[in-house]
Amino acid sequence: MTKDAFDPRIESPTDTAWTITAKLVAGMAVYGLLGWLLSRWFGHTPIFIAGGVLFGLAAGMYLVLARLRHETNELQHRNVGAGAK
């Protein structure tokens, strides 16, 4: 069995997809919870929950983009380094 076929160090597309989903959901969960706590403190207004969930979604999306940009840069540097031998 070749190492490339199931080398877990290379992230498969399915794993990337699950990672992205997990970051978005985790963002919404963490900041939704924070928003809920804030809304409890301010007399149970729902606006903080909604704001928290939206902020968490935005933060999760930013995190996904930052990570993918970093990985693309790393792959480019690695390819450039290998090609410029």
Added chain:
Amino acid sequence: MSSAADLISSAPLSCQLNSGCGFPAPGTDIFQFDVLWQYSIFGVQFGINKPMILMILCSAAIIIFFSIAFARPRLVPGKVQSMGEACYLFVRDQISRETIGKAGDKYIAFLFSLFFFVFLLNFMGIFPGAQFPVTSLFVYPVALAMMVWVTYMFIGMKHQGPVKFFTGMMFPPGVPKPVLVILAPIEFLSNIIVRPFTLAVRLMANMFAGHLLITVFIVAFLYLATPSIIGIIGAAASGIMTIIMTGFEFAIELLQAYIFTLLTASYIAGSLSSEH
């Protein structure tokens, strides 16, 4: 309060095979099992059903086989011992040494047990008599994934120190410093949750789909077995597809056990190294 038996007893299929209501498509009800024996410990109700009995039988089979294989090892091995050695060497060379290297030899016991346990539980899907892949019930892959999770978290904390392990997980690269504080909890939560979740879901989904597919073809074979042209052709085609699917399912079961163990070894390797 309804006991566990009421919650998990299998409701009969709304459409049975010969009752004239068309094709009785198998659904999630083929994954529900009656409680065969109930008992309570300190007032908490427990029950035993067929998948649990299969799990106990698989564990017993593995323990008995490898006890016999490695009981009295000789330099020139007999048949059972060489089979057991081949099994062990497969896990050691293809899985552990490839991903972790020589330093991971102390984790081979865990990987070895995991591989053969998952494979045998999967294999119950096509083994005559049992014919149910125990790992298609979500609770079994979840339990195994929890064990793997505790293992690689503990190894990572012991090896890199708890502070470095967690900070390595919390701070994503390529993010400017002030935003880091906002993103740290998200990164941390997603890293903690994603790996065990995907491990469990991958195994369960593959086994669930395979079992459902084989069941559909068997029910189609029985449904179409009427003395007519379509009946004969349809039943023959369904029968052939059942046989093909069973062979394919065997390969998938072996593959999923291999992937589960390989990913466990990879996570352990990631915990042992300092980079994330």
